[in-house]
Amino acid sequence: MVTPVTFKKSAEVTEETCREAGMTIAELLGRVGGKWTIFVIIMLSEGPRRFSELKRDIEGISQKVLTSTLRDLEKDGFVTRKVTPSIPPRVDYALTELGQDLRGPLMALSSWAVVNRNRVAAAREAFEARQTEEPAKIAYFR
Amino acid sequence: MVTPVTFKKSAEVTEETCREAGMTIAELLGRVGGKWTIFVIIMLSEGPRRFSELKRDIEGISQKVLTSTLRDLEKDGFVTRKVTPSIPPRVDYALTELGQDLRGPLMALSSWAVVNRNRVAAAREAFEARQTEEPAKIAYFR
DNA sequence: CAGCATCCTTCACGATACTG
DNA sequence: CAGTATCGTGAAGGATGCTG
Numbered sequence: 001m002v003t004p005v006t007f008k009k010s011a012e013v014t015e016e017t018c019r020e021a022g023m024t025i026a027e028l029l030g031r032v033g034g035k036w037t038i039f040v041i042i043m044l045s046e047g048p049r050r051f052s053e054l055k056r057d058i059e060g061i062s063q064k065v066l067t068s069t070l071r072d073l074e075k076d077g078f079v080t081r082k083v084t085p086s087i088p089p090r091v092d093y094a095l096t097e098l099g100q101d102l103r104g105p106l107m108a109l110s111s112w113a114v115v116n117r118n119r120v121a122a123a124r125e126a127f128e129a130r131q132t133e134e135p136a137k138i139a140y141f142r
Numbered sequence: 143m144v145t146p147v148t149f150k151k152s153a154e155v156t157e158e159t160c161r162e163a164g165m166t167i168a169e170l171l172g173r174v175g176g177k178w179t180i181f182v183i184i185m186l187s188e189g190p191r192r193f194s195e196l197k198r199d200i201e202g203i204s205q206k207v208l209t210s211t212l213r214d215l216e217k218d219g220f221v222t223r224k225v226t227p228s229i230p231p232r233v234d235y236a237l238t239e240l241g242q243d244l245r246g247p248l249m250a251l252s253s254w255a256v257v258n259r260n261r262v263a264a265a266r267e268a269f270e271a272r273q274t275e276e277p278a279k280i281a282y283f284r
Numbered sequence: 285c286a287g288c289a290t291c292c293t294t295c296a297c298g299a300t301a302c303t304g
Numbered sequence: 305c306a307g308t309a310t311c312g313t314g315a316a317g318g319a320t321g322c323t324g
Contacts, residue, residue: 024255024256024259025180025251025252025255025256026177026180026181027255028251028252028254028255028262029171029174029175029180029251029255030175030177032171032175032251033171033172033174033175033176034175035168035172038167038168038171039168074269075265075266075269076262076265076266077261077262077264077265077266077268077269078265096265098258098261098262098265101254101258102254102258104250104254105247105250105251105253105254106251108246108247108250108251109167109170109171109174109247109248109250109251110167110170111247112170112243112244112246112247113166113167113169113170113171114166114167116240116243116244117166119219119240120170120218120219120240122219123217123218123219123220123238123240124217124218124219126219127216127217127219
């Protein structure tokens with residue numbers, strides 16, 4: 001099974017459109033490139049979650065970072081924050097329509113990472129090997 | 143015109159596959175999320191470039207950062223580095239096949255950023271507005 | 285429970301100077 | 305030209321303690 005993802009050619013990214021778009025792309029990558037952002041989005045892709053659920057299921061994240069990550073995503077309109085003023089309080093987070101829309105290209109990139117992990121790993125080993133040997137350099141002048 | 147991009151469902155990214163993939167996705171986003179990485183990839187998408195060309199055309203980047211960005215991309219196998227030991231020296235950078243492959247999902251995400259920039263901007267303004275007002279809070283208890 | 289406040293460490297990025 | 309070396313800075317992330 002194949003999930004098709006399309007995007008308009010008119011939105012093609014070149015050196016030209018890059019200047020025109022200003023820092024838009026870098027901004028998005030900066031946001032999405034946060035250490036934990038992608039995991040939060042993946043979690044919320046499966047449905048709304050409470051703060052404590054996210055905290056528990058995303059192993060290793062601190063509550064401070066989770067809070068700021070969610071706040072940033074809220075600012076950009078990717079998630080909603082619904083407070084239920086009970087005791088104890090309850091806060092539910094969910095993806096907005098904008099957040100859902102982002103999933104397509106983001107998951108495409110994630111899938112690429114998973115599918116091509118071996119190629120990257122191989123490239124890293126090859127690079128390491130190149131650095132370790134370094135044979136013909138001094139010998140060249142003898 | 144529409145450029146279709148497809149990816150296998152088998153590479154779907156869920157909470158499960160996320161653990162299984164370890165930090166792969168976060169690693170890629172970390173690399174690609176570097177402040178200048180995307181611009182370097184976009185430049186090289188149009189063909190091989192010399193170091194000085196990249197330095198000149200990517201406004202604002204320092205040579206130190208450009209060097210390390212290119213070195214990182216080389217380590218992961220996204221670009222090649224070809225040295226011509228002339229005087230003055232000449233170094234050409236180009237995308238590898240792996241780097242070319244990455245362009246698809248990366249440009250899809252970039253296009254999304256360009257197309258949806260207004261929605262994000264609107265969301266930010268709405269968020270700001272929400273913070274500025276903050277009316278029903280004390281009044282609620284009177 | 286869901287945070288905010290505070291302090292601390294690390295590191296990406298930047299500016300500058302020097303070199304084969 | 306294409307780097308390396310060094311120093312400085314701010315922002316991101318993390319640990320801990322306190323609170324409505």
